[in-house]
Structures are given as C-alpha cells and as structure tokens.
Amino acid sequence: MSDKFEQDAVISGVARSAIGRRLGRSALDLTIDAAVAAIADAGLTREDIDGICTYPGGSADVTFGYAGPPPQEVQDALRLNLTWFQGSAELPGQLGAVVAAMMAVSTGLCRHVLVYRTVTESSAQGGGGRAAVLGSERAHSYGVWSAPFGGTSPVNWLAPVAMRHMHEFGTTREQLGQLAVTFRRHAALDPDGAVFTTPLTLDDYLAARMISTPLCLLDCDVPVDGSTALIVSTAAHAPNTPTGAVRIEAVGTAARGRLSWDQYENLTSMAAQGAAAHLWSRTDLRPADVDLAQLYDGFSILALVWLEALGFCGHGEGGAFLEGGANIALSGRLPLNTNGGQLSGGRLHGYGLIQEAVVQLRHAAGPRQVRDAEVALVSNGGGPIAGALLLTRDR
C-alpha cells in the first residue's frame, strides 16, 4: 500500500463514442464503441479487463436516457471475466465511479477497470416530449420539497443560487456569460467532439431566451447521446501504456453540511465546498499549481461556484474572475473547459471533462492544447453532490 490510495492507480486509457443529438443508437451500442477504444488506448485487450464501474448504472433510471447500460450488459456484450463490478448513483458526484474503481484497484480486487458513463438523453427527450422532463404523478423523497411548487428542472433549483450570488456579490449576467462564450470558442477547436461550434458573442448570450431567471438557454448544457469510457489501471501498468498514463494526485469526496438544493447553509455555494477542501487536504499542490481545469458546467453557475470553492478565486469573486473572459481562455491564468465543456460539448455528465483533462495532460489536444500542461483539475456535480480529481501528467 502506498501512503495514499490515489498513488495505486492511474488512468491508462480513455475514449469516447460518437457524440451528438438524437443519434438513434442504443446505449449499449455507444458504450461498446467507447469501451473497445478505451481498452486499446490503454494498451490492453479485453482479456485484461477484470473490473467494471459505471455511474449510475442502468437499473437507476432508464426512462430519460440518463443511466446507460448496467455493468452486466457490458460484461456480457464484451464477454469479460470480472472479479469486481459496480453501478451506483449514490456517490460523491458522477466521478465517484472513478474513485470506486481506484479503490478496487488499490485493494487488489482488480487490475484494470473499465469505467464508463453513457447517456441517450437527446433521443429519450426527443421521443418522450415534456412528459420525459416532468416525471411522475407524485413527488417522492427530496423531490417532495420542490416538485409540487414547480421546482421542475435542475435549472429551477440552481437559478436561485445564481440569483443569490448576484444579489450578494454583484455578479452580472455578462460575467456569467463569459463561460458560455469562452467554452464555445474552445469547442470550435474540437469539431469532432463538440456539439455546438458556431461562434457565440456576449450579445448572442444576452439575447438568448430566458429559461429560469437569471439563467438563459445558453447557461444550460445540451442533452446529447454519447458514451465516454476510461480505464483505471494499477499504477504498475503506467510504463506499458502506448499513449501515456495520467496520475491521480488527489480525490475530493467529502460530504459536509446540509447537502440539498435549498437547505445548504450558504446558498451562494454548495457541496463543492466539502469536495474542494477534502481534495486540497490530500495534496501539497495548491490552486496556483493547476494548469487547466475542467469544471462541471451542467449550468454555467456551477462552474462559477466550483471556481470559488476550489480556491481559484475568493468566495464571491467568481464574477470578477470571469470578467472579460481572459482568465479562462486557453492562454489565460486558468484555461477552463478546454473542449467546450458541457455547454457546447454536450452533457456527458462530467465524463467528457475527465477525458479532456487526460488528453490535455498527454499533450494530445491539438489546436486547443494548453502549453506545458502538467496538472489538471476535474470537478463533477452540483447542488447536493460533488466530487473532484486532481490529475497530473506522468513524469
């Protein structure tokens, strides 16, 4: 055992399927494409794969195209022989599945874990119409405290966070809009992966139709069909990877405070606070050492809140940090969501962000490559759930 379990595993391979709107392909089909490519990227064959982990797993909720196939379907389709598998949503953010895979490797349960996240939300919403968004007749669990009052979509739960942030700190829509505008510019440099690549101006942003004040259409990520897969391997495999392994310097998994959409102590923030503090407690690196970040942007406000929680700027200073967009550009202080994030790249539920971080640390990002990238931060989740990973280039 190493001093910390993060050192026992590496990300050895990564790949994605076709990503797009209403691809009309099954979740399993897309997953297999990503999985086969990721296994090859790791310098492995499927005989080497002895673990599978996914978020959230197909039994979670297949209705909305949200879950992807369960591990057993992928295991059978690829005829894998596994010593460990897991699908679960109750994790510290979507990348909790990566942390679970790392734990399985660290404890010796397996050596090479296929981790995947697959969505067919675009096709599901196209076929299901509004009913696919509105859900059931009765609200259950925590939804009983939002849905009866028309807290229908996550945008309704997060818009109040943006509203409070603007009220307390003077954050403006123009500042928030820099996220959409900058990510679109980055997306144009990833035409094979990103969904939206046509240039976007701040005026376009300000003119976009309102969804839930103060968040407009361009503050919301775009539902897509697609699968991302990565291979978490034992660290001993790192020298054998053809395209380069990425090290995991630290994880942030802590759940602290009252983690809900409306009871969290400070509604200008969220669960990101706990995950960020935990991550920095597990490394000697500091925010100033980070070369680029891929911050969860299911909605623009989430990326702003993550910026503050992770210490890239002070609490309440996110708006000023975004002002003008220079800080978060590819040549800026903290290049952010370098493949367009989810706002322009598509809602791969955080896994597109992990993939991009790996590609950047391998120095394989082509025209959007951040120069000399050595350290990358990836965050996932928003509101009540959050997880973070600090990744480094293998040296």
Next chain:
Amino acid sequence: MRDPLLHRPAPSDDPSGRFFWQSGEDGVLRFLRCTDCGYWLHPPSSRCPRCLSADVAPQPVSGQATVHTFTVNVQSWTPGQEPYVYAVVEFPEQDGLRLSTNVIGCPVDEVHIGQAVRVTFIHRNDAYYPVFVPEVS
C-alpha cells in the same frame, strides 16, 4: 388558465410529512420542533438533528418569512402556468429554517430578495400547499 398545482407532481403521502401537507387546514403553518432543545426541523425527521431527542412534534410558526432567493421560471414545462416564482423563503423563528415554495399575488417582476412575505394556503390534491404573498406594510 389551467391550475398549475394540478399539473405538477403532488406531494407523496409519506407519514413523516403528512402533518405538513395537512397543517394549512386551519390556516396555520407548522414545522417539527424539538421539545427538548427548541430546534426547528425541516425536512421532517424523527429525531432532533441537534440533540438527538426523539421528542419532536409539529409546532406553529408565525407564517411570516423573507424571500431568501428565487427564480422566475419562464420555460414552458407545462403550458399555461408560466411565468411563476419559485422561491426559497426563510423564517424568523430560526436561522436557516427555509422552505422552497411559490410567491404569488403580485407581478413576478416585483418579487425580490429580502421581500417580506406571509403564508397562505391553496387546497389541492388533498393537500394544503403553503405558498406566500407579499406582506402589505
């Protein structure tokens, strides 16, 4: 106009929350409160999260609150109900005692953070929905 409350999911009939959704029958808003230490609980739970006492019971609050934050939903999830104000209100009885709800009874662009509001109830789906109207000064 279609009644929005009838086109959204109704509250579940969970035993722990039943008192809450029935409380408005007499026009009074109630939350659970710890009899031992006085802490208010929301969402409902069977023990006080502060002192772990099991002696918790519904107690009335004044029904006055302040808009802590809000959003005006414009997107037409269910045509006919937009725009509406989805708000988080905070109660003077305890710091951080909050409820997600609707603010009604005024144009949506008059709602603002810090606004004084008071509870009123709408009876639908066999439940009394606590919603809030501007407090007239």
